[in-house]
Amino acid sequence: MNYFLTEEQQAIVETAREVAQKKVKPVREHCDAEEKFSWEAVEAMRAADLFGVYIHQNYGGLGGGGLELCLVVEEISRVCGGVALAIACGGLCSFPIILYGTPEQKKKYLPDIASGKKLGxxxxxxxxxxxxxxxxxxxxxxxxxxxxxxxxxxxxxxxxxxxxxxxxxxxxxxxxxxxxxxxxxxxxxxxxxxxxxxxxxxxxxxxxxxxxxxxxxxxxxxxxGGEGRGLFVAQGTFDISRPGVAAQALGIAQGAVDETLNYAKMRKQFGQSVLSFQSSQHMVADMVTQIEAARALLYSVTKAMDVDLKLAVEASEKSGKTVAEEMKKVSSGRWTKYSAMVKLFCSDMAMKVTTDAVQLCGGIGYMRDFPVEKFMRDAKITQIYEGTNQIQRNEIGYAVIKELAQKG
Ligand SMILES: Cc1cc2nc3c(=O)[nH]c(=O)nc-3n(C[C@H](O)[C@H](O)[C@H](O)COP(=O)(O)OP(=O)(O)OC[C@H]3O[C@@H](n4cnc5c(N)ncnc54)[C@H](O)[C@@H]3O)c2cc1C
Structure with missing residues (x-):
């Protein structure tokens, strides 16, 4: 589907996709089996300028926002959710600095994170x-x-x-x-x-x-962010960072479907392709529909959030105040509810889609030397970290009750 990405965003997607295929795919099985961190993949992602897509140009980034980070994380996760975390964690480390850092802290830390010289x-x-x-x-x-x-x-x-x-x-x-x-x-x-x-x-x-x-x-x-203000720093960070987990989940689900379709198309039973059974097609229909619904939610939330974020970042560069202070002026409110929704929806979707992907592949789907079971194992964490999905539901429920109370 056409999400009307800008030329720059489309270029980011294509670059990340190429790095994922050429540099991440060849190492993923070994890194998964050996629990090995891939510095080769990091080097390729550095060389392709993927680490700083969401960081302002004044600090050596590409000047994008949350959506650009999500596009990178989605594409790398489509091949390996573990490798993608090298970049996603940089986001989680640097969003508190972007939002609450002083000009000196931003100058000291953001350029090395943007270039990928230092991981966060x-x-x-x-x-x-x-x-x-x-x-x-x-x-x-x-x-x-x-x-x-x-x-x-x-x-x-x-x-x-x-x-x-x-x-x-x-x-x-x-x-x-x-x-x-x-x-x-x-x-x-x-x-x-x-x-x-x-x-x-x-x-x-x-x-x-x-x-x-x-x-x-x-x-x-x-x-x-000041002494005693840590909880605000953490909450403000999660508002912006949780779509990154959603993007990881989305990429994992898409990667599982890519592999499953390739296999189900060529696998023959009862003299016909497994994909030709209507029950298989119904499973595929549900999988791709859920993926597209998740992508639509993720992109629309991050696009909307980026309007506030980018305005606040520009204002902060001029005023010297923190981005968090400037966000209060430009934003209609906090993004907690929507970032929780997108993390919840995409991660639950990824768990379901990857489980169905294993089912659709049959026995081979369960085997370590076939890539689909890895997607299912990788999907699980997206329901747990940056707040479990029970916590996301608590956040959404609390926001709804608060809105009702405000309406009177
Ligand atoms: C692989 C991995 C990587 C991680 N990376 C990081 C990282 O980089 N940085 C970092 O700081 N942390 C990280 N975490 C920690 C992660 O964010 C926590 O594991 C997560 O927030 C849950 O906390 P917990 O494990 O203590 O579970 P617990 O809080 O003990 O929860 C146990 C169960 O109780 C439920 N529960 C708890 N409280 C409530 C409630 N109020 N309402 C309803 N249900 C509730 C939970 O949903 C869960 O099902 C990572 C975790 C893992 C597994």
Missing amino acids: AFTITEPEAGSDATATSCTAKQEGDYYILNGVKNFCSNGEVAEVYTLFATTNKARGARGITAFIVDKGTPGFTFGKKETKMGIRSSPTYELHFDNCKVHKSQVL
């Missing part, structure tokens, strides 16, 4: 603080011009390979959610080390690590 990560989850991120027990105690970080973060995607980490810690436990502060922490800061690497069901080429902070000294200039 975002770390809020802890062993006892998952869906309830306010339960964070990682502490940041101010001593003069520094904060001293202590604690453990877990399940950090791009862990160990990333150079820049946006991190959330409590600066005042007694204040609960209002005591959380966001920081930017560089890999290599003394006291910051890596713990356990997780062994996973899917997205196995993406490293997921535990992070340890042991009297890790971070300068106060690394505070993001």
Whole structure:
């Protein structure tokens, strides 16, 4: 379907598709089997300028918005959802900097993320603080011009390979959610080390690590959005970043259908192609309809959100105020409801479509040396991270109740 992408957006899609086919596809099976991060794929994505499509030109990006990032993530995920995470995590790391960073923080960090020279990560989850991120027990105690970080973060995607980490810690436990502060922490800061690497069901080429902070000294200039404002930073980030998970889910579903159609067309049983059975065609019809509905929702939400985001980014470049402050002026409200909807819809769709893809391929669909089961394993995570789909439903339900109350 024609989504009336601009010439630049279409070029981004074609570039990402070519990189995915030529550089990601040849390594995906090995990286999945060995749980290996592919620096070759990263190098190809860097060379194709895919890391900074959503970052302003003043910081070396292409000047796009959330949609451009989603187009890249969708195309790479169509081949490998794990490799795509190298870029998607850069978005999750840098959106808090884009939204809440000072001009100095943006100048310091965004150019290297835009070029792909440095990978990014975002770390809020802890062993006892998952869906309830306010339960964070990682502490940041101010001593003069520094904060001293202590604690453990877990399940950090791009862990160990990333150079820049946006991190959330409590600066005042007694204040609960209002005591959380966001920081930017560089890999290599003394006291910051890596713990356990997780062994996973899917997205196995993406490293997921535990992070340890042991009297890790971070300068106060690394505070993001102000002390005690961390929860706003996290919420504002998720509003913009969740469509990235949706794009990963969409690409995974599309990739599963691509492989399934190729197979079902040539596979013969009872003297005819498996695809010629009407029951197969009905499954395919449902799969492609759900994919197109998901794509339509994702593109329309990100296009609309980008209108606000791009206006706010331009205004911030002129005023020196944060993008988050400028967003309040241009936006009719927060994007929480729609970004939750798009993440929920696309990830549930991907789980269903990839499960049906395995079914349609029969026994071979279940085998490790055939690519379809990997798409099903990769799809599952999109229903879990950046807030489980129960949490997305909570967010949407809360927004609806609030709107009703406002109407009176
Ligand atoms: C592979 C992987 C990569 C990840 N990458 C990152 C990362 O880069 N950075 C990062 O910070 N985190 C990351 N995470 C963490 C991820 O965001 C959390 O796992 C997720 O938010 C859920 O938290 P939890 O695992 O503690 O589950 P829990 O919060 O323990 O939830 C368990 C179950 O309870 C349900 N539940 C909990 N609270 C509610 C509620 N209020 N209402 C209804 N149901 C509820 C959940 O939906 C779930 O089904 C990653 C996780 C994985 C598995």
